[in-house]
Structures are given as structure tokens and as C-alpha cells.
Amino acid sequence: MANSTDQLIRFLLPRTHTRGAIIKATHIQAEACRIHGLPDADAGSPGQLLGQNLSASILLHNDLGLLLEAMPGCDDARWFETLECLAKITSHDLEKEPVDILTAFESMQPKVVGKDAYTYHCACNPEDMAKTLTAMPAESLQGLEDETGRITLSCRYCGNTHHIKVG
Numbered sequence: 001m002a003n004s005t006d007q008l009i010r011f012l013l014p015r016t017h018t019r020g021a022i023i024k025a026t027h028i029q030a031e032a033c034r035i036h037g038l039p040d041a042d043a044g045s046p047g048q049l050l051g052q053n054l055s056a057s058i059l060l061h062n063d064l065g066l067l068l069e070a071m072p073g074c075d076d077a078r079w080f081e082t083l084e085c086l087a088k089i090t091s092h093d094l095e096k097e098p099v100d101i102l103t104a105f106e107s108m109q110p111k112v113v114g115k116d117a118y119t120y121h122c123a124c125n126p127e128d129m130a131k132t133l134t135a136m137p138a139e140s141l142q143g144l145e146d147e148t149g150r151i152t153l154s155c156r157y158c159g160n161t162h163h164i165k166v167g
């Protein structure tokens, strides 16, 4: 899950004093649900509105997240005008290239102000894990080794499994 390239596009909607970001990231929905303690929604369902108030709104669909945030000068009328555009985005629109989704906000003259591609890479490695294990009292490791003398550990961040030879 950790090796695909993710994308972040930051944009401004100058007419309604709003800014936002489109994030394309592997398992963004599952991760958001995990972090916020929500039941994992059906990934195939239409976009899900997680939170909506005057200051910020987020729309999640498959691997895509779209965030909007009111800036100073954004009154109720401007904010709801922006949300109206957000509400009209269909799940079909969300399958497009992230930057093309901005056409939904065309009447607000969207301006892309930044684009980043990034790849999440977990820093876990068997050498560091071996050091940690070596520092543990030998008796607490007893019974954890398999028939080849290795201990299997899985990283709590990326889920990768490492087989570590201790000693």
C-alpha cells in the first residue's frame, strides 16, 4: 500500500474567498475512517460528506479527498455558493484526473497554486528492528522465534512484515 505516488493539488477560489486541496492518496478513505474512528464506508459508494460547517468541508471518494476551507472574507453566501458546486460533483466526476475536478468550480475562477507529487515510504527496516530486539531481555523473546531462528514482526505503520534473526 505504500509505494504508489500520491498527489496534492492546492487551489484558490478567489471569487468566494475559499481555498482548497485535492488529494489523491492510496487508501485515503480507509485511513480517514481509521484516524477518526469511523466505520469504514463502502468504498464504491458515492462521495461521502464527512464534515460540513462554515469553515471547512471534506469530500472523500475512493482514493480521492477534496477539501474546502473558508478564508477571511468568505461570508455565508459565498460559502454556500461554494458548497453548492461541491454538492454537484458526481462520483463520475471524481474518477477524472484530480485537476479536472476543478471545472466544477469554474464560476469561481479556480486557480491552482501548487502541485506536489509525493510517495509515502515507511522508514522501518529489519536492521533497526533487530537492534530493538537485541536490547530486549532474552527471556522475553523466548518462544517467539520460528524454526529458522527468526522473529516475525509487522510494522504498525505500513503493515510490512519483517523476519528478523536475533543474535
Ligand SMILES: [Zn+2]
Binding pocket: 122, 123, 124, 155, 156, 157, 158, 159, 160
Ligand atoms: Zn513500516
